[in-house]
Amino acid sequence: MSVELMVWDEPVPISRDQARATYLAVKRDSPVTGEAPDVAKELPGEVTTYPGHVLVTMDLDTMDEMSAQVFTIARAHGLVCYDPQRDLVHNVAPLGVYEGMQLHTGDGMVVHDPDLGLVHDVLATLSAQNPFVALVNFGRHFLQVSPGYELEYKEGTLIRTMVPELAEVQAAFSEYATGDRSFLTRHEWA
Structure with a gap:
């Protein structure tokens, strides 16, 4: 079983409802190929890029450790991180x-x-x-x-x-x- 996190840029803090809606809308789109954003190169796990968004997929056994890494990297880049399993959004401020x-x-x-x-x-x-x-x-x-x-x-x-x-x-x-x-x-x- 795998779990996901999604990271992207938001100009202001967003609610869980907004993050969930964004995540679901992005997942309906097709991933993009080609050069990945810089943050995607730093993220652990399997990385899939969508326009303006990066999806990180990891297995359940490594979720806790890898999620902590994703949260830290997203924050360092000033990005929102949404955790759909827990329905939680990690804002920058x-x-x-x-x-x-x-x-x-x-x-x-x-x-x-x-x-x-x-x-x-x-x-x-x-x-x-x-x-x-x-x-x-x-x-x-x-x-x-x-x-x-x-x-x-x-x-x-x-x-x-x-x-x-x-x-x-x-x-x-x-x-x-x-x-x-x-x-x-x-x-x-x-």
């Missing part, structure tokens, strides 16, 4: 305030310097198949959540709290990523 921050998911995705929209959308994928989401600033602090919305924050000491709704989890992650610590005073931590 806006980013959090911590350079080198990593997004980790329980289903194996690792993204360096994730955009805030991706962080928001990934949190909605919490499930038995994706049992946690974490934003990690190695050697400093992290925030993570598991299904049932148990938040864990560590900066020295690990503390936990339960929150009732996904929207509150998304707000806490957004605040954390942007350097705002309001989520710490809004909840009772143990």
